[in-house]
Amino acid sequence: MYFKKLQRITVIGLLAVLVAGTSLGPAVSANPGPLHTNAKASALIDVESGRLLYSNNGDTSMRIASLTKIMTAIVAIDHGKLTDMVKTSKRAVGKEGSSIYLQLGEEMSLLNMLYGLMLRSGNDAATAIAEHVGGSEEGFVHLMNEKAAFLGLKHTQFKNPHGLDEEGHYSSANDLAKLTAYALKNDVFAEIVSTREKKVPNPHDKWAxxxxxxxxxxxxxEGADGVKTGYTKKALRCLVSSATRQGQQLAAVTINDRDDWLDHRKMLDWGFGNYPLHEIAAKGQLIAGYPLTVGQSFKYPLTEQESHDIRSRLVLYDANTLRYSLGERGLLEWYMKNDRIGAVPVYDVASGRLKLPTASPKAQQTLVDFKMAVKHDERGRLAGTISKIFDALFKY
Structure with a gap:
């Protein structure tokens, strides 16, 4: 990449000098106190930025039980169609462990099967989903490992879609934190894992x-909105939880933790208390001294001390580059001491790029499919209610 102009701008407080109107907001703690859990491995991540706020034994590969299903769900959402009807095979029906008690040949929408997967941890649902989306369980596992590689999960390998103990099937606390942060940015995934109870049409009877x-x-x-429990005799208790407070979402991971509910409350409290999320730059804000504007918002969790260590660098693109021809004028990079923590594109003030939707076409279509599947269920419930009324009226 060629730069027409490279200029380092030292910013004090990031406020008036570079990005007009930016405020770091109040910080809570200058020096976070120690955090201890009973887990063999644990991690805490800020979902927006992907910053790992805490890690203990975080890169050690371990058995993860049904936390596997986080990957199963997001791969199914990314590669499947939520309105598809998934047919239950003999292999799925016979799967051991936790179950939603699917019957041989039973059909259920992919969306509803995902609810059974994530709310009830159905191993039968995991197998049926894998066979439908991947063509076979083995094909789906290939997609899972492909996604792990794409996300840079270096301490993760999948052998199945449900998480039952199997040699060579493992992940780490840090990898699971990164995976969860990725998955929670998908609106459908986030909606499923935050649901406390879900009614699903029953093809065998009139009750759902x-x-x-x-x-x-x-x-x-308070503020909890996910994610997944897990347990096997070898993995023991595993848990990924998430919570949102004051616009900040954190995700906590523990593997092999006998007191996980308490530990997750401590971890989330510690994260919210010590690393509040700061909006360092907002989409559409002007860059002082330049006819340019910030292309997207940038938020990052910082302690009080860290908020004084943020610096920025503006990199302008050469007019002959492809990025320039597509409307980008450069990058606004942010550093904490010497470590780059993020970057956002900058555009001309009147650029049409500022009006483009942030969601990808695939993500938009997934939301459309989600709404269609929900409406289909609602129509089915209405028809069932009407049927019950007629049955009652003509019973005698």
């Missing part, structure tokens, strides 16, 4: 299936 979420954090912790 009712899936109650096993994640107790949803009722135990």
């Amino acid at each position: 299936y009712s899936y109650t979420n096993k994640n107790k954090m949803l009722s135990m912790y």
